[in-house]
Amino acid sequence: MSTLSNIENILGDKSEYYLGHESKTILKSSIAAPGGDFVAEHFTGSNRSNQVMNSLARLYNHGRLGGSGYVSILPVDQGIEHSAAASFAPNPRYFDPQNIVELAMEAGCNSVASTYGVLAQCSRKYAHKIPFIVKINHNEMLTYPNTFNQIMFGSVDNAWEMGAAAVGATIYFGSEESERQIQEVAAAFERAHELGMATILWCYLRNPGFKKDGVDYHAAADLTGQANHLGVTIQADIIKQKLPTNNGGYNAVDFGKTHPKVYSELSTDHPIDLTRYQVANCYMGRIGLINSGGASSGDSDLQDAVVTAVVNKRAGGQGLIMGRKAFQKPVKEGVELIQTVQDVYLNEAINLA
Numbered sequence: 001m002s003t004l005s006n007i008e009n010i011l012g013d014k015s016e017y018y019l020g021h022e023s024k025t026i027l028k029s030s031i032a033a034p035g036g037d038f039v040a041e042h043f044t045g046s047n048r049s050n051q052v053m054n055s056l057a058r059l060y061n062h063g064r065l066g067g068s069g070y071v072s073i074l075p076v077d078q079g080i081e082h083s084a085a086a087s088f089a090p091n092p093r094y095f096d097p098q099n100i101v102e103l104a105m106e107a108g109c110n111s112v113a114s115t116y117g118v119l120a121q122c123s124r125k126y127a128h129k130i131p132f133i134v135k136i137n138h139n140e141m142l143t144y145p146n147t148f149n150q151i152m153f154g155s156v157d158n159a160w161e162m163g164a165a166a167v168g169a170t171i172y173f174g175s176e177e178s179e180r181q182i183q184e185v186a187a188a189f190e191r192a193h194e195l196g197m198a199t200i201l202w203c204y205l206r207n208p209g210f211k212k213d214g215v216d217y218h219a220a221a222d223l224t225g226q227a228n229h230l231g232v233t234i235q236a237d238i239i240k241q242k243l244p245t246n247n248g249g250y251n252a253v254d255f256g257k258t259h260p261k262v263y264s265e266l267s268t269d270h271p272i273d274l275t276r277y278q279v280a281n282c283y284m285g286r287i288g289l290i291n292s293g294g295a296s297s298g299d300s301d302l303q304d305a306v307v308t309a310v311v312n313k314r315a316g317g318q319g320l321i322m323g324r325k326a327f328q329k330p331v332k333e334g335v336e337l338i339q340t341v342q343d344v345y346l347n348e349a350i351n352l353a
Contacts, residue, residue: 002343004350010306010340018272018310021353025266025273028352031316032285034069038318042286048237051196055165056237058131059198064108070345071238071290071319072338073133074104075113076327080138080153090296090328097121103327105130107338113168113200113321116154120162127163133200134159135168136188137181148206149177152184156191166198166237172206173227186234193235201236203227212252218242220249221274222262225281232287239282240321243291243308244274272353275315285316293322293341301325302337309344314353319345 008015032042039056048056065072076094078087088094094103097118104112105126112119113133123132136159137150150170159167169185172178189199205227210217217223221244231239247267250258267277275291282289291312293305309320320341326334344350 001346002340004347006340007306007310007344007347007350010303011310012303014307018307018314019350021270021272021314023270023273023276023315023353025268026276026280028316030284031276031279031352032283033316033352034285034288034318036067036069038069038288043237048193049196052193052198052237055131055196055198058165059111059133059238062131063110064339064342065110065319065345068345069318070313071110071288072108072342072345073111073113073290073319073321074100074107074109074326074338075133075135075292075321075323076100076118077113077115077135077138078323079118080115080140083141087324087328091330093331094327098125100327101126101130103331103334106331107326107335108342109338110319111165116158119164120158123162131165132159132163133166133168134162134164135170137169137185139170139172148172148175150181152188156188156195156197159192160195160197164197166200167192168200168202168240170202170204171227171231172204173230174205174207174210174223182230182234189235198237199235200238200240201231201234202240203231203236204242209253209255210249215246215252217246217249217252219245220252221247221267221277222258223249225277226256228278228281228289232282236287238288238290238318240290240292241278242294243271243311244278247274247277271311272315275311275317276353279316285318288318289316290319290321291317293320293325296324296328301329302340305337305341306344309341310350313345313350316352 111131171181
């Protein structure tokens with residue numbers, strides 16, 4: 001298990017910047033902090049049924065982070081979202097669905113998230129051994145020219161029949177198709193809750209207009225924060241979001257509505273404060289925020305993943321959902337990377353900023 005000293009060494013000369021930061025924007029006392037009783041404390045008073053709470057408890061109580069209030073999820077839907085070639089050529093063993101599930105199990109993840117086909121192929125063997133999250137919609141990459149449109153690939157009932165604990169879906173907020181996607185996913189999440197499954201929303205932005213004067217605002221804290229707020233409104237039980245890279249998307253693009261205090265009082269340019277604004281838009285953390293690990297960059301993957309985990313945890317988030325940085329490496333390296341990230345969440349010295 002990685003010690004605080006190990007984590008500090010990985011962070012290098014940025015260790016104090018991330019571990020010593022004190023947030024003075026949205027105070028930590030306002031955040032629903034993750035903990036072992038998170039499901040009971042924050043869902044008992046909701047409209048979630050006993051069966052949904054049981055599914056959530058399966059997710060939160062499995063793996064190395066089980067019972068901590070934090071989650072580590074292995075997502076492997078990139079074969080559709082980014083093409084199988086781009087995703088699995090670096091490590092062809094993951095063309096085989098069984099190897100995807102076994103990586104999640106060996107790494108001690110809370111859950112594995114993947115496509116209908118991947119999880120259906122081995123559901124009888126593994127659905128009772130690790131919680132499944134079935135990704136129900138995708139943006140396929142074979143249409144030419146490429147489009148950015150999430151479409152349904154199967155039914156919620158089919159996910160339930162294969163023993164899934166949860167369904168996951170993506171909405172491209174800001175895209176031309178976003179209204180249809182919001183309606184489709186809202187209906188799918190309602191059905192999932194009726195069947196007793198939990199719901200996880202990939203809250204992403206897609207619009208060429210979100211790039212302004214050479215600056216990309218697709219991961220701006222104000223825009224992603226609003227995407228999160230829309231996501232929890234359609235009753236996502238967990239929100240997946242990219243780590244914010246900047247702020248001021250509303251003002252730069254000059255659309256929508258915002259408020260000066262978002263930038264003067266509720267955030268700074270520190271990544272922990274920007275991420276806390278994302279958490280605030282998840283009902284002040286009552287709905288868990290997990291940040292994505294992003295693409296593999298090679299030698300910097302370990303440091304990048306640990307930075308993301310530290311930022312997420314200290315902001316009030318609930319974990320990391322990391323795929324390519326792990327499965328595009330040899331198995332041993334992938335497991336070690338995932339478990340080093342998990343160690344950030346297990347280390348009590350790393351706390352809310």
